[in-house]
Amino acid sequence: MPKITFIEHDGAEHTVDAEIGATVMEAALRNGISSIVAECGGGCTCATCLVHVDDAWSPAVGPPSAEEEEMLDSAFEVKPTSRLSCQIKVTEALDGLIVRTPSYQGR
Amino acid sequence: MSEPIKTDVLIIGAGPVGLFAVFELGLLDIKTHLVDILDKVGGQCAELYPEKPIYDIPAIPLITGQGLSEALMQQIKPFNPTFHLGEMVTTIENIGDPLFRITTDRGKVFEAKAVVIAAGGGSFQPKRPPINGIEPYENKSVFYAVRKMETFRDKNLLIVGGGDSALDWTLNLQPIAKRLTLLHRRDDFRGAPDSVNKMRALVAAGAMDLRIGQVTELEGADGQLTAATIKGADGAMTRVETDAMLPFFGLTMKLGPVADWGFELKDELIPVDVSTFETSRPGLFAIGDINTYPGKLKLILSGFHEAALMAQKAHHYVHPSKRLVFQYTTSSTSLQKKLGVS
Numbered sequence: 043m044p045k046i047t048f049i050e051h052d053g054a055e056h057t058v059d060a061e062i063g064a065t066v067m068e069a070a071l072r073n074g075i076s077s078i079v080a081e082c083g084g085g086c087t088c089a090t091c092l093v094h095v096d097d098a099w100s101p102a103v104g105p106p107s108a109e110e111e112e113m114l115d116s117a118f119e120v121k122p123t124s125r126l127s128c129q130i131k132v133t134e135a136l137d138g139l140i141v142r143t144p145s146y147q148g149r
Numbered sequence: 150m151s152e153p154i155k156t157d158v159l160i161i162g163a164g165p166v167g168l169f170a171v172f173e174l175g176l177l178d179i180k181t182h183l184v185d186i187l188d189k190v191g192g193q194c195a196e197l198y199p200e201k202p203i204y205d206i207p208a209i210p211l212i213t214g215q216g217l218s219e220a221l222m223q224q225i226k227p228f229n230p231t232f233h234l235g236e237m238v239t240t241i242e243n244i245g246d247p248l249f250r251i252t253t254d255r256g257k258v259f260e261a262k263a264v265v266i267a268a269g270g271g272s273f274q275p276k277r278p279p280i281n282g283i284e285p286y287e288n289k290s291v292f293y294a295v296r297k298m299e300t301f302r303d304k305n306l307l308i309v310g311g312g313d314s315a316l317d318w319t320l321n322l323q324p325i326a327k328r329l330t331l332l333h334r335r336d337d338f339r340g341a342p343d344s345v346n347k348m349r350a351l352v353a354a355g356a357m358d359l360r361i362g363q364v365t366e367l368e369g370a371d372g373q374l375t376a377a378t379i380k381g382a383d384g385a386m387t388r389v390e391t392d393a394m395l396p397f398f399g400l401t402m403k404l405g406p407v408a409d410w411g412f413e414l415k416d417e418l419i420p421v422d423v424s425t426f427e428t429s430r431p432g433l434f435a436i437g438d439i440n441t442y443p444g445k446l447k448l449i450l451s452g453f454h455e456a457a458l459m460a461q462k463a464h465h466y467v468h469p470s471k472r473l474v475f476q477y478t479t480s481s482t483s484l485q486k487k488l489g490v491s
């Protein structure tokens with residue numbers, strides 16, 4: 043199973059197993075990463091599952107869709123590498139992915 | 150305190166489940182009023198995903214969130230419920246056996262024989278930007294909604310956001326503001342194209358400013374803003390003089406006053422009896438996403454089922470001397486009369 047590392051705002055690191063085909067948001071929730079809120083359960087309608095993708099991984103993860111880009115307007119401190127984790131599907135190619143989570147998801 | 154509005158049942162929350170409760174209660178001759186903090190009905194379906202298709206409403210292969218809200222409004226029309234939108238229920242007090250006094254943040258008072266809490270994931274509240282030290286300015290010079298436009302006359306205004314709320318208030322307030330700056334994180338707006346064009350025309354005419362970036366710091370004293378620091382897309386920091394800031398980053402659901410209503414909440418949810426959907430307080434029911442019981446699924450169809458069973462027990466409080474007879478809408482002329490179809 044691919045591994046994903048979440049680095050929280052305070053520097054705490056969690057490396058978790060993620061199922062192929064699941065989303066990065068789901069991997070976070072299943073492993074108790076509380077800085078991912080995911081209020082809408084992956085519907086791309088809440089922007090409370092924001093992550094900043096590690097610079098080195100950003101090209102592999104790719105850019106957000108138009109719908110996601112609009113939803114990013116409702117997130118805070120958005121950077122060029124920011125994504126909504128419910129819109130990132132886990133693939134073999136993302137094994138080792140590193141993302142950072144913000145201190146605050148709007149609630 | 151104002152004169153109480155008397156009703157059989159007060160429903161807190163006009164999401165899909167609160168709306169369908171009007172129907173099930175109406176069939177049993179129970180009159181309803183509904184209160185919702187949003188300025189529209191439909192709860193999550195209307196606020197979070199109006200355009201998205203829902204595939205698991207029984208017998209309806211596909212309907213959008215907005216479509217479902219509209220269909221429910223049509224279905225409950227015969228029962229003529231009264232809506233109190235843009236208000237939040239703050240307190241529920243037991244004043245009889247059972248009789249409840251319910252108050253809202255706008256000072257409205259209700260008296261009801263039973264209360265149905267259909268509060269979903271809690272009340273929708275504006276997202277607060279994570280700017281250090283923003284709290285003292287909130288509701289003094291940082292506002293998440295416009296209640297009176299006059300407050301902003303001849304002021305330097307900073308509006309933040311890229312959706313319809315930000316654009317609409319930009320267009321409405323620009324004529325009366327001293328100077329208006331619209332700030333958004335990217336030079337692309339998801340609001341209605343017509344509003345975007347009007348805003349761009351004002352910028353081109355020099356009548357307002359458009360900035361791309363994010364607010365990082367606020368300056369002022371005693372709750373009164375004087376300036377904001379903006380970090381541009383290129384990382385450059387600039388200072389904008391401003392008397393008031395209006396951030397529009399959408400809504401988030403917070404449990405809100407439900408926490409203070411005397412329930413022993415489980416993970417922010419109200420435990421209920423699964424045969425009646427009554428809470429630990431007799432006469433107070435909880436249906437839809439706000440409740441919990443073994444096996445609970447947060448689905449619209451579960452909430453609909455819960456509404457039907459709740460109505461049976463609510464009838465007992467509202468019409469204690471009337472015996473309840475089980476009837477079908479297909480064959481009961483009395484039910485059909487209530488629906489206005491016979």
Ligand SMILES: Cc1cc2nc3c(=O)[nH]c(=O)nc-3n(C[C@H](O)[C@H](O)[C@H](O)COP(=O)(O)OP(=O)(O)OC[C@H]3O[C@@H](n4cnc5c(N)ncnc54)[C@H](O)[C@@H]3O)c2cc1C
Pocket residue numbers: 081082083084085086087161162163164165166167184185186187191192193194197198202203204205236237238239267268269270271272273405406407436437438439447448449450452
């Ligand atoms: C993106 C997304 C997709 C979904 N897709 C599906 C699907 O396909 N199928 C499905 O079955 N479900 C789906 N759901 C879940 C479904 O929307 C919820 O189960 C449903 O909305 C719950 O209805 P409700 O009436 O209980 O609560 P809500 O819809 O949450 O409505 C509750 C209302 O109560 C109001 N309120 C709360 N507290 C107060 C107060 N103190 N005073 C006044 N008003 C108050 C709130 O403002 C809100 O409007 C989805 C949800 C999301 C976010």
Ligand code: FES
Pocket residue numbers: 067079080081082083084085086087088089090091113126127128129
């Ligand atoms: S979980 Fe809501 S946008 Fe990702």
